[in-house]
Amino acid sequence: MNVQKTLDALKARLYEIHDLHVAAGVLQWDQETDMPPKGAKARARQVATLRRLAHEKFTSPEIGEMLQILEDQGLPQWDPDSDEARLVRVTRYDYDRATKVPSDWVKAFAQLTSEARVVWREARARADFALFRPYLERIVVMVREYAHFFAPFDHIYDPLLDRFERKMKTAQVQALFERVREGQTRLLQHILSRPQVDNAVLHRHYDRQKQRDLIERMVAHIGFDLERGRIDFSTHPFTTGFSIDDVRFTIRIKENDLSEVLSGGLHEMGHALYHQGIDPKYEGLPLGRGASLGVHESQSRLWENLVGRSRAFWQFFFPWVQETFPENLRDVTPEAFYRALNRVEPSFIRVEADEVTYNLHIILRFELEIALLTEDLKVADLPEAWNAKMKAYLGVVPPDDAKGVLQDIHWSQGSFGYFPTYALGNLLSAQIWNAMPQELGDLNTFMSRGEFQPILEWLRERIYRHGNKFDPQELIQRATGQTIQAEPYLAYLEGKYGDIYG
Numbered sequence: 147m148n149v150q151k152t153l154d155a156l157k158a159r160l161y162e163i164h165d166l167h168v169a170a171g172v173l174q175w176d177q178e179t180d181m182p183p184k185g186a187k188a189r190a191r192q193v194a195t196l197r198r199l200a201h202e203k204f205t206s207p208e209i210g211e212m213l214q215i216l217e218d219q220g221l222p223q224w225d226p227d228s229d230e231a232r233l234v235r236v237t238r239y240d241y242d243r244a245t246k247v248p249s250d251w252v253k254a255f256a257q258l259t260s261e262a263r264v265v266w267r268e269a270r271a272r273a274d275f276a277l278f279r280p281y282l283e284r285i286v287v288m289v290r291e292y293a294h295f296f297a298p299f300d301h302i303y304d305p306l307l308d309r310f311e312r313k314m315k316t317a318q319v320q321a322l323f324e325r326v327r328e329g330q331t332r333l334l335q336h337i338l339s340r341p342q343v344d345n346a347v348l349h350r351h352y353d354r355q356k357q358r359d360l361i362e363r364m365v366a367h368i369g370f371d372l373e374r375g376r377i378d379f380s381t382h383p384f385t386t387g388f389s390i391d392d393v394r395f396t397i398r399i400k401e402n403d404l405s406e407v408l409s410g411g412l413h414e415m416g417h418a419l420y421h422q423g424i425d426p427k428y429e430g431l432p433l434g435r436g437a438s439l440g441v442h443e444s445q446s447r448l449w450e451n452l453v454g455r456s457r458a459f460w461q462f463f464f465p466w467v468q469e470t471f472p473e474n475l476r477d478v479t480p481e482a483f484y485r486a487l488n489r490v491e492p493s494f495i496r497v498e499a500d501e502v503t504y505n506l507h508i509i510l511r512f513e514l515e516i517a518l519l520t521e522d523l524k525v526a527d528l529p530e531a532w533n534a535k536m537k538a539y540l541g542v543v544p545p546d547d548a549k550g551v552l553q554d555i556h557w558s559q560g561s562f563g564y565f566p567t568y569a570l571g572n573l574l575s576a577q578i579w580n581a582m583p584q585e586l587g588d589l590n591t592f593m594s595r596g597e598f599q600p601i602l603e604w605l606r607e608r609i610y611r612h613g614n615k616f617d618p619q620e621l622i623q624r625a626t627g628q629t630i631q632a633e634p635y636l637a638y639l640e641g642k643y644g645d646i647y648g
């Protein structure tokens with residue numbers, strides 16, 4: 147078969163697989179937003195059927211044969227940076243990951259984690275780690291098996307990290323996190339010795355519908371295209387895309403906490419802007435998604451924090467909020483509002499953490515995951531190890547395991563290797579932000595005038611449009627001139643919070 151015909155045949159298969167995944171995605175979005183609760187059982191089966199069909203199609207020997215032909219006859223004649231060459235490389239990478247794991251293992255793991263999730267929910271509700279412990283022990287055993295399907299490796303954690311952050315190595319993350327832990331714990335100590343910022347203004351009563359309308363007007367102004375996307379409500383905010391022209395995100399509203407919709411809404415908007423910005427020619431192919439979880443998170447965090455928690459941003463937007471809630475904010479200045487949104491306070495719960503403490507929650511989890519996988523830590527000793535690290539890094543100890551080791555769903559799903567991508571995203575957000583002024587000049591000038599187009603255009607050009615064409619670190623190197631660094635983020639935190647806390 148000739149190269150062009152094989153490439154066309156491969157793409158035709160990939161489009162079909164993509165469509166099956168999208169159909170499952172629509173069902174899941176509906177489940178989280180509109181579905182009556184009793185529909186859950188049937189819906190789980192429907193989603194599983196579509197995912198299984200997609201998986202079978204993708205792992206079929208024909209895909210392997212087509213990839214082989216394209217590697218033998220296509221790659222030698224293509225430019226290594228061409229879309230064709232990159233499509234073959236990325237698809238090969240996905241194919242190897244999908245086929246190296248025996249289907250018996252996949253089945254057993256799906257069974258184990260679906261039971262474990264139910265038990266974890268119960269254990270968390272009762273703050274009873276002992277209930278969850280036998281499941282987590284079996285999960286750790288199976289996750290170690292998973293890693294060994296990808297042997298040889300430098301570190302047993304490498305194959306797990308690689309699932310979410312292509313080609314990133316554990317040693318590299320350890321070195322970055324070492325710096326971050328040292329820098330952020332030191333900064334936190336300084337902040338805790340200073341007078342606390344008052345954020346009571348955020349906790350007045352804010353009407354739900356007005357909050358929803360406000361966030362929609364804000365994201366539309368910034369550049370989220372509502373003719374190619376929409377906003378819904380869900381318990382846990384998330385972003386999903388069925389095509390580049392249909393990208394949706396959800397928000398959660400609290401009537402007594404305005405920061406919830408502002409931070410959550412701008413966070414998900416960041417994910418959604420990334421998706422809307424991918425080059426349409428990659429639609430339906432493995433190149434038509436974000437480069438990695440870390441890069442995706444860099445965009446949600448960039449818009450949520452570097453933009454959405456900046457003084458310049460609120461110089462422009464505070465009057466919008468004030469007009470929407472005059473009874474609450476008549477007596478409040480933009481500066482007081484900005485400071486309230488940037489209050490730093492160690493807490494037990496990761497998802498409620500501020501910019502200064504968030505990475506410390508992640509580093510704690512990363513270190514514990516590694517210790518479990520290298521068998522330096524027993525699952526039985528996990529709660530104690532958790533609390534000791536909370537004390538050391540954040541200076542607080544959770545009152546029970548529900549607010550401690552049981553708080554996140556990830557381990558019950560077997561998602562080891564996922565947590566570090568949150569912190570990598572934070573580091574990348576500042577690094578990418580720092581690369582912009584060389585071309586754009588002072589970003590605060592734009593933001594304080596409500597002009598977000600130059601920032602969005604820069605990100606589309608350097609990051610979004612490329613989708614998954616480049617490996618994450620290659621993309622970052624191309625966009626910023628360097629691979630991932632810890633210093634820009636630390637410098638950003640020190641500058642900003644040095645100013646707020648004196």
Ligand code: ZN
Pocket residue numbers: 413417443446
């Ligand atoms: Zn996110």
